[in-house]
Amino acid sequence: MCAAVEEAAKKESTLLKGHNDNVPVSVTGTTYVLYKRRWLMLTTLCFLNISSSMMWLTYSPIPQYTAQYYSITVDEVNWFSEDFFVVSVVMGLVTIVILDVFGLRASIYIGAGTNLLGSAIRWLSTADAILCSHDYQRSGYMVAMIGQTITAFAQPFLLYAPTKLAAVWFGPKERAICTTVATIGSPIGLAVVQVATPFIVTKTEDLPTLTWVYTIPAAVGFVLALLTFWQNKPPTPPSPSTESNPEPFLKGLKQVMINPSFWILTIVWAGGVGVFNELLTLFPQFVCPYGYTNVTAGIWGALMIVCGLIGAALTSVFLGWTRLYKEVGVFALGMCVLCSIWFLEVSRFEGQPVNIAFSLCMLGLFSLPLIPVCMELGVEITYPVGEGTSSGVMWTVSQLVGLVLVLLAQSLQTPLSLDLVPNNQCSTDITTSSSFHSCSANTTSSVLAADTPPQDLTNVELFNSCFSFVIFAIFLFLFWPKYKRLDSEMAAEKLAKGHSMAFQPTIGRYASDFAPTSHIYVS
Secondary structure: OHHHHHHHHHHOEEEEEOOOOOOEEEEEOOOOOOOOOHHHHHHHHHHHHHHHHHHHOOOOOOHHHHHHHHOOOHHHHHHHHHHHHHHHHHHHHHHHHHHHHHOHHHHHHHHHHHHHHHHHHHHHOOOHHHHOEOOEHHHHHHHHHHHHHHHHHHHHHHHOOHHHHHHHHOOHHHHHHHHHHHHOHHHHHHHHHHHHHHHHOOOHHHHHHHHHHHHHHHHHHHHHHHHHOOOOOOOOOOOHHHHOOOOOHHHHHHHHHOOHHHHHHHHHHHHHHHHHHHHHHHHHHHHHHHOOOHHHHHHHHHHHHHHHHHHHHHHHHHHHHHOOHHHHHHHHHHHHHHHHHHHHHHOOOOOOHHHHHHHHHHHHHHHOOHHHHHHHHHHHHHOOOOHHHHHHHHHHHHHHHHHHHHHHHHHHOEEOOOOOOOOOOOOOOOOOOOOOOOOHHHOOOOOOOOOOOOEEOHHHHHHHHHHHHHHHHHHHHHOOOOOHHHHHHHHHHHHHHHOOEEOOOOOOOOOOOOOOOOOOEEO
């Protein structure tokens, strides 16, 4: 009798209406298998996002040395990071199509390959043959910008992938953890840059060393991608929602575009990510007028991200068991507003290193947990639309907002009198006789003059605090999510139990990668 029931259950597959918003529910008697290699894939994606973020903000912690090396202005140095925003917006739709239509493997291979290629070209920009052309170092800047643009091309292919990996390869209680680990590779990379770059580059001639050192992780990530992402999806799905076929791309994109809850979430997400990215891009310029060096600013930036990683890790575990996405999001956003005000108050004065460090640590602790919250919410409220579509649209909009905020910050800053900031650390001592490459003697002057006034970014911080409060209010009062994917899986479980079959995915137990074992539980 039991054998007959098991055999019938294996053949049973029914598509029914869910109890909420006509969500499709897949009900089947087969076992849902979690493959061991999913952890290798997760590690690879995390590492690739680390490398991509290192490419993004390579030059931001050392704007003075970069400006001197390439004979450019600090605003032109900022375009190394702003370039990532522009390319991500342009490539956003293309990335979504490739991720949802062609799958994880194509997206990861493209991202890893272009990340390595762009990094190598940036290293090439420091060669004397390029730097010593007719336009002196300006030609080196142009080649470096081409390499930076190619690495920027890679970022969306890697950054949009975590929710897809979580949905296709991981079980229901692991998705938040997977999304967190894969996505926080980006802030980990930012932390590495904030600390490593000022230590590697202590004088202008160290810039070529920086570019080849950062090429190494890109090469390692490319090799790991080739070795781990040889399949788009596992032979046996990890959950009922994975069995359901996602909406066709164009239909799913249309559903996302007309979903009011999704756009409210996207506005909140984009605003939060935009402020965070703006702060990281300009952070040395925030504090250098008040006597804080690039090294000190880098340590603070890394501290903010490390505290954020701790918060994100704890949050992902908590969400995996409670699914209290909005509640956690409201609390985290509210604390971010308070911490941004705190940073505004202490960052404008000298002799406040402890207060600045603690305010940034708290800001990171409560801001990075919003990554798993918002990413998983985006998938929940748009189900059964493909995971790459929802996360891709959210990341694309956030990059656009980040670009706008950085440009706005540059327009809001005002010059500071050197009399008000006697310990200013925003300029480096530059001499025309420096010889940081073979043709440097041809350079008649530097565009980063020693008497260039530092900038007061108080108006920028005021705007950030007010903007953060607005998005907090929007999330608190206007966002009321319906957890469609969770409803689908709960309905599937209840229906399975009603057919004398209990849904028990193999969480915590591993089936063979090559011969998955069925586990049928008869009530």
